[in-house]
Amino acid sequence: MNTNSLTKLFNPTDDHAALREMVRSFTEREVEPQALDTIEVKHSINDGLGILGLTAPDEFGGTGLPDATAVSIVHEELSYSDPALCLSYLAHSILLVNNLAVNANDEQLALFMPGICDGSKIGGMCMSEPNAGTDVLGMKSNAVYDSARDGFILNGTKMWITNGTLTGKETGDLFLVYARTGPRRGQILLSLWWRKAWRDKLGMRASPTAELVFENVFLPAKTHVVGDVNGATLCMMRNLEIERVALAAMAVGIARRSLDEMIAYASNRPALARIQKHISESYAEYMAGKCYLYAIANGLDLSTYGNGLDADGVKLYCATMAKNVADRAIQVMGGYGYCGEYTVERLWRDAKLLEIGGGTNESHHKNMARDLHKLDGNKLE
Numbered sequence: 001m002n003t004n005s006l007t008k009l010f011n012p013t014d015d016h017a018a019l020r021e022m023v024r025s026f027t028e029r030e031v032e033p034q035a036l037d038t039i040e041v042k043h044s045i046n047d048g049l050g051i052l053g054l055t056a057p058d059e060f061g062g063t064g065l066p067d068a069t070a071v072s073i074v075h076e077e078l079s080y081s082d083p084a085l086c087l088s089y090l091a092h093s094i095l096l097v098n099n100l101a102v103n104a105n106d107e108q109l110a111l112f113m114p115g116i117c118d119g120s121k122i123g124g125m126c127m128s129e130p131n132a133g134t135d136v137l138g139m140k141s142n143a144v145y146d147s148a149r150d151g152f153i154l155n156g157t158k159m160w161i162t163n164g165t166l167t168g169k170e171t172g173d174l175f176l177v178y179a180r181t182g183p184r185r186g187q188i189l190l191s192l193w194w195r196k197a198w199r200d201k202l203g204m205r206a207s208p209t210a211e212l213v214f215e216n217v218f219l220p221a222k223t224h225v226v227g228d229v230n231g232a233t234l235c236m237m238r239n240l241e242i243e244r245v246a247l248a249a250m251a252v253g254i255a256r257r258s259l260d261e262m263i264a265y266a267s268n269r270p271a272l273a274r275i276q277k278h279i280s281e282s283y284a285e286y287m288a289g290k291c292y293l294y295a296i297a298n299g300l301d302l303s304t305y306g307n308g309l310d311a312d313g314v315k316l317y318c319a320t321m322a323k324n325v326a327d328r329a330i331q332v333m334g335g336y337g338y339c340g341e342y343t344v345e346r347l348w349r350d351a352k353l354l355e356i357g358g359g360t361n362e363s364h365h366k367n368m369a370r371d372l373h374k375l376d377g378n379k380l381e
C-alpha cells in the first residue's frame, strides 16, 4: 500500500512532521521515564518543550501555531506515554491559553499571556459545577456588577477543575471562570483559592483535580473580564470544539501505545487466534479514529465556531475506541496486562475519563442528533 496519503493526512506539512518528531523524542526522553509515578503532580513540560502557549501569538510569548493539527499532534504524542500529564497540559494550553488567545484584548494578552506561556504560571478553566456538568448553562456561579468600583463580584463553586491545585497544597495560578451575570452569561478571568483536591480518582491520577470556591471575589472590569459581558456562551462553545478534538487526539495516543504493547507481547507468544483478533480489530479501529481525527483537525479554524458535529463525533468515537483497545491489550497480556508495570492498565483507567471529561458520551449523542436533524435536506454528502 502507498502510505503517502496517510503520512500527508497525519503530518500535512514538514513543520507538522518536525513538531511530531520533536514532541515524540521529548516524550521518550522526559515523559516516559516518569510516567509510572502516578502520585506526584508533574509539570515537567514547563520548559522542556516551550509549547505551553502552542496556539498563542508569538508577540505575547506563545509559539504562534493557531492550528488544530499541531494541537492534535502534541496531544497524541504526549498521551502515548502519559495521558494524565497531557490532561494537565490540555487544561493549561487549550482551556486557558487558547481560550484567552482567541477572546482576550491586546491589553489582557500583554498582561497575562507571557506568564502562562513561559510556565511561571499554571492554570486552567472553570466551567463545571456540582450540579451543572452536562447541563453547563444551568450554572449557578454569578458575577454581579459593582458600578462604584467598576468591577464584578464573583460568588460560586466550580467542580472537577484540572490544575485547580498544582501540588495538593497550593492553588493553580490563573483561571478562566464562567459565571452568570443575570439571566445570561459572562466570561471572567482571575486568580483564586482552592478548597478540595480529589485524590482517589480511577485514572488520570497525576493530573490534579480540585473544587474551587469563590466568595465575594472582586474582578476589575477593565482587566479581568474577557470578551463581551453576556457574550461568553460563544467563547465556551468555540473552545469546547478544540478541547474535544484534543481529547480525541489523547485517545489516539492511548490506542497507539496499547497496540504497540499488545504487538510486542504477542510477538513472543504463540499466535493464538484470540490474540490475532484483538490486535487486528484494535488496529482497524485505531486507524479509523486517527483518520477521522486528522481529517477534522486539518480543516478546523480555531477562530471560528460551528464545527460541533464532528468535534463531538470524533471524541465520541475515539474515546470509546481507546478504552476498548486498552481493554483488549490487558486481555492479550493476561496477568501482566493487569499489573501497573506493563502500562496498559493505566492507559485503560486514563481512557475512561475521555468518555466523561469535555462532555460525556451522552452529551455528544444529544448534540449530534440535534445537529444531524438540522442537515440540509436531511442528507449527508
Ligand SMILES: Cc1cc2nc3c(=O)[nH]c(=O)nc-3n(C[C@H](O)[C@H](O)[C@H](O)COP(=O)(O)OP(=O)(O)OC[C@H]3O[C@@H](n4cnc5c(N)ncnc54)[C@H](O)[C@@H]3O)c2cc1C
Pocket (backbone or CB within 6 Å): 091, 095, 124, 125, 126, 127, 128, 129, 130, 131, 132, 133, 134, 135, 159, 160, 161, 162, 163, 201, 204, 209, 353, 356, 357, 358, 359, 360, 361, 362, 363, 366
Ligand atoms: C478528571 C476530570 C477533570 C475535569 N476537568 C475539568 C476542568 O478542568 N474544567 C471543567 O470545567 N470541568 C472539568 N471536568 C468536569 C467534566 O467536564 C464533567 O465531569 C462532565 O462534563 C460531566 O458532568 P458531571 O460530572 O456533572 O456529570 P452529569 O452531568 O451529572 O452527568 C451524569 C450522567 O448523566 C448523564 N446526563 C446528564 N444530563 C444528560 C442529558 N441531558 N441527556 C442524557 N444524559 C445526560 C451524563 O451523560 C452522565 O452519564 C473534569 C472532570 C473530571 C472527571
